[in-house]
Amino acid sequence: MQIIKVYVGGLFGIFNHEIPVNLNDRITIIHGPNGFGKTVILxxxxxxxxxxxxxLRNLPFETFKVEFDDGNYLEIDKKTGRQDxxxxxxxxxxxNSETFILDKSQINDIDEISISDLDYLIPELMRVGPQRWRYLPTEEMLSISDIVDRFPDLLRxxxxxxxxxxxxxxxxxxxxRLIESQRLLNIASNYERRIAYKRLSDLSTVSVYSxxxxxxxxxxxxxxxxxxxSLDRTFPLRVVQQQPSTYLTDEQLYDKLDHLDKMRSRLMEVGLLNQDESSEVDIHPPSIDETTKNILSVYVEDMDKKLSVFDDIADKIDLFRxxxxxxxxxxxxxxxxxxxQGFIFTSSYKSSLSEYKQVLNHELCPTDLSSGEQHELILIYELLFKVKPDSLVLIDEPELSLHVxxxxxxxxDLQEITKLAKLNIVMATHSPDIxxxxWDLTVELQGPK
Incomplete structure (x- = not known):
């Protein structure tokens, strides 16, 4: 099931917006003046x-409707009608005309079992009263409502x-999935945080993703x-049982061997195989007799099965790179x-101090990247590696971290990513440079008529 249209009515008590989702191009761009509600819709x-x-409780709207490609819709009604x-x-x-009524005053409530588990779920919280906690990294005093608003993912x-x-x-x-613009810091896992004596451990998101x-x-x-x-264990038996009618031609075998060479080289380039791990693929006999043809026919089929395990991740790493x-x-x-290591960052440049303009290379730490470079890397990584296929990805003002x-x-870049990862993007932006x-991908938010 996919979303095909979004409607919000009474936004800020002023605006009514309808946004059709472009499923063909997989990218929908919302644009309009400041204050018209682009970010609110996301x-x-x-x-x-x-x-x-x-x-839903805090944002100022009256109705919010989402239509799906199966003809159904979900409507959220926050209009104040009768007093009760x-x-x-x-x-x-x-x-099936399903209805669910949620009391806004109960949205932030957590049952007693959940309260008793808060120390485990959020180790940086120290309980100082029946309904009060101190958040150790900032020394803030938080209520239940504050905790739910601040840690929605943990309490979802x-x-x-x-x-x-x-x-x-x-x-x-x-x-x-909402891709936030400021994602340079990442909270370590619960286990790591608890080991750190309930102190927050801020890790570079780039390091975590690496x-x-x-x-x-x-x-x-x-x-x-x-x-x-598994294949190597049965290889001799399958060679013996191979029927001549299933042999590949000489030309087909050479083509297959060349293809395996290309697969091996690509996997080495993206770090999935080392030279010694892929050397077995490099087989190019000068001539092929019937016995060799029998063995190689099974061999190339096996190697294709082995290396195809990497297809999906290799495609993503290749595009990422x-x-x-x-x-x-x-x-x-x-x-x-x-x-x-995951990511390996290097700097390469020609030294002006050398008579021969020698190319110098040295390895960099993730923190050696500029904030803009980290933002871009994080965004592309999340789109390729952290979002499920057919997801709707929401990106708010990506231009904030991108130079022109x-x-x-x-x-x-998004078009290549959406094609490979099979994602749909709804993006809010002010930038004509993006x-x-x-403009065929855009939906303009307009004022009341």
């Missing part, structure tokens, strides 16, 4: 489908359990090893990859 979508109902309904939010789902499961099954099922079918990618690469390499062992290195080239930086040269290329000549 927050409403994120709040609704990620169970962050404090957004002034504090409620009504969810109306057209399928608690809140979602309080709603009807039909709404939970709808939220499971519609994956929505470790995460290394783990993904190692996982794929383990899968590759498992498949290799292409986009990032194109942008980093101006500052003489480069990104590479390895199963052990990068803005010009942004839509082209839009370029793609």
């Amino acid at each position: 927050k409403l979508l994120n709040g609704l489908f990620n169970c962050q109902y404090s957004e 309904q002034s504090n409620t939010i009504r969810f109306n789902f057209s399928k 499961g608690i809140k979602c359990e309080q709603q009807p099954e039909w709404l939970q099922d709808l939220q499971r079918q519609i994956n929505v 470790r995460e990618l290394a783990q993904k690469m190692q996982h794929k390499f383990t899968e590759y090893g498992t498949i290799s062992q 292409k986009i990032i290195n194109k942008k980093f080239a101006y500052s003489y930086k480069n990104i590479g990859f390895s199963k052990d 040269g990068w803005q010009v290329e942004f839509i082209k 839009i370029q000549d793609r």
